[in-house]
Amino acid sequence: MIVAEPKPIKEILEMVRDLKKILIVGCKGCVTVCNVGGSKEVAILASTLRIAAKKNGKEIEIGEETLERQCDPEYIEEIKDIINDYDAVISIACGVGPQFLSERYPATRVFPGVNTRFMGGAIEHGIWSERCAGCGTCVVHYFGGLCPIARCSKSLLNGPCGGSNNGKCEISGDVDCIWDIIVRKMMEQGRLDELLEFKPPKSWMTARDGGPRTMTREELVK
Amino acid sequence: MTDNTPQIVAFCCSNCASAAANVAEGMKMTMPGNVKIIQVPCTGRIEVLHLLKPFEEGADGVYVAGCQEDSCQYVTGITKAAKRVAHVKKILEELEIEPDRIEVFNLSAGKGQEFVEMAHEMTGKIKGLGPVLP
Amino acid sequence: MSEYKSGSNLEKVLKAGHFAFTGECGPPQGANVEHLVEKAGHLKGYVDAVNVTDNQTAVVRMSSWAASLILLEQGLEPNFQMVCRDRNRLAIQSDILGVYSHGIRNMLCLSGDHQKFGNHPDAKNVFDIDSMQLIHTVKTMRDEGTFLNGQKIDVPPKLFIGAASNPFAEPFDFRVYRLAKKIAAGADFIQTQCIYNMDRFREFMKRAVDMGLHEKCYILAGVTPMKSVGMARYMAKQVPGMDVPDTLIKRLRSAGKGKIAAEGIQFAVEQIEEFKEMEGIAGVHLMAIEWEHRVPEIAEMAGVLPRPKV
Numbered sequence: 001m002i003v004a005e006p007k008p009i010k011e012i013l014e015m016v017r018d019l020k021k022i023l024i025v026g027c028k029g030c031v032t033v034c035n036v037g038g039s040k041e042v043a044i045l046a047s048t049l050r051i052a053a054k055k056n057g058k059e060i061e062i063g064e065e066t067l068e069r070q071c072d073p074e075y076i077e078e079i080k081d082i083i084n085d086y087d088a089v090i091s092i093a094c095g096v097g098p099q100f101l102s103e104r105y106p107a108t109r110v111f112p113g114v115n116t117r118f119m120g121g122a123i124e125h126g127i128w129s130e131r132c133a134g135c136g137t138c139v140v141h142y143f144g145g146l147c148p149i150a151r152c153s154k155s156l157l158n159g160p161c162g163g164s165n166n167g168k169c170e171i172s173g174d175v176d177c178i179w180d181i182i183v184r185k186m187m188e189q190g191r192l193d194e195l196l197e198f199k200p201p202k203s204w205m206t207a208r209d210g211g212p213r214t215m216t217r218e219e220l221v222k
Numbered sequence: 223m224t225d226n227t228p229q230i231v232a233f234c235c236s237n238c239a240s241a242a243a244n245v246a247e248g249m250k251m252t253m254p255g256n257v258k259i260i261q262v263p264c265t266g267r268i269e270v271l272h273l274l275k276p277f278e279e280g281a282d283g284v285y286v287a288g289c290q291e292d293s294c295q296y297v298t299g300i301t302k303a304a305k306r307v308a309h310v311k312k313i314l315e316e317l318e319i320e321p322d323r324i325e326v327f328n329l330s331a332g333k334g335q336e337f338v339e340m341a342h343e344m345t346g347k348i349k350g351l352g353p354v355l356p
Numbered sequence: 357m358s359e360y361k362s363g364s365n366l367e368k369v370l371k372a373g374h375f376a377f378t379g380e381c382g383p384p385q386g387a388n389v390e391h392l393v394e395k396a397g398h399l400k401g402y403v404d405a406v407n408v409t410d411n412q413t414a415v416v417r418m419s420s421w422a423a424s425l426i427l428l429e430q431g432l433e434p435n436f437q438m439v440c441r442d443r444n445r446l447a448i449q450s451d452i453l454g455v456y457s458h459g460i461r462n463m464l465c466l467s468g469d470h471q472k473f474g475n476h477p478d479a480k481n482v483f484d485i486d487s488m489q490l491i492h493t494v495k496t497m498r499d500e501g502t503f504l505n506g507q508k509i510d511v512p513p514k515l516f517i518g519a520a521s522n523p524f525a526e527p528f529d530f531r532v533y534r535l536a537k538k539i540a541a542g543a544d545f546i547q548t549q550c551i552y553n554m555d556r557f558r559e560f561m562k563r564a565v566d567m568g569l570h571e572k573c574y575i576l577a578g579v580t581p582m583k584s585v586g587m588a589r590y591m592a593k594q595v596p597g598m599d600v601p602d603t604l605i606k607r608l609r610s611a612g613k614g615k616i617a618a619e620g621i622q623f624a625v626e627q628i629e630e631f632k633e634m635e636g637i638a639g640v641h642l643m644a645i646e647w648e649h650r651v652p653e654i655a656e657m658a659g660v661l662p663r664p665k666v
């Protein structure tokens with residue numbers, strides 16, 4: 001899933017400082033799963049903003065909506081009749097949400113209410129970890145099913161570097177050295193020879209480096 | 223806050239806090255009238271939003287009264303509640319509202335006196351802080 | 357001429373079978389050429405080549421190629437270091453052409469320390485290619501005469517290709533294989549991480565020799581004399597991939613006040629003596645960090661003088 005975290009309340013308050021009527025829009029996709037942008041969090045943010053307004057002696061009106069997804073135009077459409085009642089929208093979907101909203105409703109100011117962090121998963125309740133950097137050409141099968149592009153601090157394809165320490169990465173004792181895990185796994189499986197193969201420079205053309213990406217699948221285009 | 227009497231909402235676990243309340247009543251101890259008690263089956267079910275709502279409606283303080291950490295009827299109910307209270311403290315801090323306005327208390331069923339005392343303690347503390355609104 | 361890959365002094369010394377002795381010099385955090393010249397001056401005549409570090413520990417310094425050129429002007433042979441952290445394959449290849457054009461003949465290929473602990477932790481890193489691929493890039497440019505895209509180079513750069521090896525980083529069992537991989541990728545010489553744990557290094561070299569790696573590549577053992585107990589402790593705890601045994605820290609401490617630095621040098625000299633005899637070791641890389649002025653005396657004590665003229 002796409003993993004996000006709440007923006008500091010102060011930052012959000014600063015964004016909407018002069019606005020009176022705000023619509024908070026959540027998303028039932030990834031951000032609901034990672035407890036940051038679903039209907040519950042919409043209600044919490046709404047309540048928080050109301051408390052802030054009250055404390056500052058301000059009048060504020062806050063609407064709450066949670067869409068099926070904010071990365072599909074058909075669901076973005078669902079707020080077309082109410083959006084004009086508001087001065088601004090705070091989207092607490094991943095970074096895609098505020099943009100789809102901005103594109104569909106060009107007259108409305110849209111603010112991001114979360115910080116989108118990475119593509120990953122929950123390794124336990126309340127703890128998420130990055131897994132994929134969306135390089136566009138998946139090669140995890142060369143590395144024991146683990147991704148050094150997203151998970152090695154230096155994206156080494158011929159690791160590990162000399163900083164690997166007790167299974168941890170040189171950047172922090174809190175970060176696993178994925179190359180340590182890859183090497184141990186491959187050695188255990190008797191696949192050392194595969195690791196000894198030189199991995200040539202990767203083409204980053206399919207990654208973000210190749211420019212903004214779009215994808216067309218003719219068989220699906222109507 | 224009217225006449226310097228703070229409005230306080232107390233979420234109380236029915237297993238211990240409420241039983242304690244009954245004991246207190248039986249002992250003819252009086253709960254302060256400014257504390258509105260909301261009974262919940264387990265404090266673990268109190269969400270962040272529930273804790274924020276009273277402030278939104280004008281309360282000056284909120285507390286959760288539940289089991290002892292090691293004798294929670296539903297094992298981790300009070301622990302979860304404590305984490306949520308801590309989270310709401312952070313939100314209040316970000317809003318520049320005193321985080322002391324929300325607390326969590328642990329007690330056990332028989333402690334009627336403690337139950338009343340905590341209501342007084344909280345009232346006293348919130349009185350000291352004054353109203354949320356300027 | 358064609359008998360050499362690059363014709364650098366270091367290559368000639370090694371090829372002639374001499375025990376090589378290289379030094380190191382960090383460029384200034386500024387444009388203080390005078391200071392750089394002074395530091396490098398201490399090494400002149402005492403080493404076969406001088407490593408010039410590239411934004412070492414991710415701290416911004418005068419660029420390694422520029423400092424290398426200054427050394428060259430001073431009559432020293434630089435070993436130009438390059439890390440993959442700060443440049444993509446375009447910049448890498450153009451810098452290689454640039455340094456070669458100016459007479460640089462040795463290049464050490466490194467991944468580079470992560471910027472997180474440097475003085476610009478907010479920076480975006482590059483890591484377009486890794487150190488292994490960098491070695492291969494320099495080799496391709498030199499031996500195939502092509503860029504990474506296969507396009508012909510009009511006058512290819514002929515560099516003596518160096519790589520680093522850390523025998524002490526985890527996973528230990530894989531380290532010698534990674535060394536083999538670097539050699540297969542094109543490394544002509546290896547400079548190891550600073551060695552303090554001699555037992556572990558002996559074991560590492562035994563494995564390397566068993567695999568015949570020393571016959572495919574020149575291995576230079578890394579030595580950094582300890583200046584103080586504090587430095588030893590810092591290295592032990594704070595520097596990733598460094599193995600400093602407690603026995604060494606104890607030995608330094610028991611040398612007593614005022615004598616610790618001398619003890620550090622003594623240990624380094626003993627190490628060099630052992631490396632001279634150790635199978636598979638072709639030389640020593642002495643990294644006397646901000647201690648360049650002590651290099652002559654260490655070289656003297658270790659009996660590696662005079663340096664051969666080849």
Ligand code: SF4
Binds near residue numbers: 132133135139149150
């Ligand atoms: S190789 Fe690329 S696509 Fe596959 S997990 Fe890594 S970043 Fe994602």
Ligand code: SF4
Binds near residue numbers: 152160163165
């Ligand atoms: S320590 Fe491991 S994860 Fe960190 S940069 Fe080196 S190889 Fe990558």
